[in-house]
Amino acid sequence: MPSDPSALLQSGAARHAAGDLAGAEHFYRQVLKRRPQDANAHNLLGVLARQRGDVAGALRHTERALAVAPEQAAFLANRGAALAEAGRLPEAIAMLRAALARRPEDAVALRNLGQALCALGDPQAALAPLEAATRLAPGVPEPLLALAHARREAGDKAGAAEAARVALTTADATLAEQVRFLLAALGEDDAPIRAPAAYVRDLFDQFAPRFETELMDRLGYRTPELLAALLTEAGIAPRRTLRVLDLGCGTGLSGLALAPFARRLEGLDLSPRMLAEARRRPLYDALHEADLLEWLPTRPAAFDLIAAADVLNYLGDLAPALAAIAAALTPGGHVAFSVEAGEGAPFALAEAMRYRHDPVHVAGLATAAGLTLVAQRAGVLRMERGAPVEGALFLLSR
Template identity: 65%
Template sequence: MAQASPDDLLREGAARHAKGEIAMAERLYRRVLKLRPDDANALNLLGVAARQRGDLPAALALSAQALARQPRSPVFLASRGGALAEAGRLAEAAETLRAALALRPADPVALRNLGQVLCAMGDAAGAIAPLRRAAELAPATPEPWIALAHALREAGQDGAAEAARRALAIPGLDPALAAQARFLLAALGAEAVPDRAPAAYVRDLFDLYAPRFDQDLEGRLGYRTPGLLAALVARAGSGPGRVLDLGCGTGLSGIPLKPMATRLEGLDLSPRMLAEARQRGLYDALHEADLLAWLPGHRGAFDLVAAADVLNYLGDLGPALAGIAAALRPRGLAAFSIEKGEGAAYALGQGLRYRHDPAHVEALARDAGLVPLAREETVLREEKGAPVAGVLFLFRRP
């Protein structure tokens, strides 16, 4: 039987790739490269597969190799731009995506990626034109409409709710995308506020934010919550023990918690945040899970559960506080922050995070069996140049 040609292997790999058979597609692309080492299409597609698996270093290396062989390929430029965006290299991503669009201006995916990059760079107004064009070119694709809705909301322009509703009207809309569109409408006051942010939305948000999270929070946003929470715990005088960093992110919060821990574990929804946390070498274990699903399976496991800027993605805090209380050993401590609201038990802000009434939160914690030890008002960080008011709480399980 004749050996399959590189072109045959490439076609088969692309077909498998389109079906979601990533591992098989990668094997076929590598076979192409053994036969034809300079095949730019195989390098590019292998890079796309690596990015889909979350291997950004490989995606960046492979996209660079493909582009070196065909520098004016709009397909390769678009792939490279997408990889740079996910790696947090936003200025390079914008430049590369613009180069791709100069060669192929009607590429809806490159237009959407450019718009999302511009939003991430703080230029929501500049993102609107490419996102609107992407939605026009692919009106039956929900992602451009949702991205446009976010950009219009962030820019303070009209039409965000209409764009979100256009996404919701698409037949067969994925439930996770539908939940995100409805969550955005709730933030705009156009739908009832749900009791939590959609888990898939939070995971995707922080997956994309992971590469630049530390730089943004500690530099541009003046983030202080982990250190303030740790200081609150230290003043309680509790000895070292088993600590859970709830919503650990990249591990920023683990730094002040580490001296308090005989064993430090982290929990987060975002695999890319956890990958960043793993590189710090602080944690004895890291878990990828939703806190509401994970906590009930770990009753009486921890001496301290700390949650810095985590509960603002939940509206109804009753289940979370009950889960935290159950996960504590007797005399264990719960330390967490909230964004401060007034009047309503909770409200969804324009920033797509919840604000909570402190008195209501304290009542929920008492209902969960926790005893209040400390409550401290503070500034958590800055947002659009304005301070974000928050409250730190410390409770003990009897």
């Protein structure tokens, strides 16, 4: 191993570029042993932490890098990206703009700025940086997909579809699946039977740090409380006697409503960052990172109660999910869930990229899965763009 810090840094960067994150970290930390305030080592450790999903580590190292070199554009850009991933969007936007003032042709910083503006609820302002990012990185699909989403949120369906089609020409298989899903939501393609798992995971990973503030403060989210009320109205008392599964547990908001019913409470989610937030709450006896259609069949007759608050909106055909839920319930067990309400077609993919389901069709699928309807209610699940999201709440028994 070289002893010179500059040589160590170069060795770490080479390992980093080759995808050896552990090897890169080792060399960067050797640099810091010799030069504790080395800004490049801290910045690269910040990049590495972001790649691992370690938001706290990314914030710590990017702050230290900037403390040494506050005018360095690359450090400002990396700090802005870390702040965005932490959900600190106004700070992220200011930092990314500072980076771009020093290095205006940074396509990655432009894309990050556009996505942060979009996440903050200003898709119109996001268009200029995202369009610039696509010009600076022609043929790169990620900025094009980000631009497509911003145009969709700004109300430009035709422009969104145009950007998505261009992204599709160079996207790999995983990204192409997400692009096609967007095109389907725009009415440009046939809707698949479910949202791509990678799309759902990425969506909620990005959403995790600001999830509760967004839902509770801005969107008036009510589904967990509505489901808990449906349970008590049906005579299922909150006596902490049941083995409960919180399906799509997210940060644990639904767990707060379910805990009074649970002797043992488990949570399941696709998003590791959502699960990291849920672990901060002393609610769950176990948390699992998995796809519900893959995980539920491994737990036959394991739960007395399964609850799914705003989870089935990301599945179109609910027959496999309801069958899997029924099999995971004990005889006499219950499932409580919500769907966004539609009518006519059994299910339809909305422009908001969630499925709406005809409640009559859902009831029929439940019967076919061996579930008996105990109670059904209509209700407003939350607000979206100033309008109520109408839903249907179901309580079924095995």
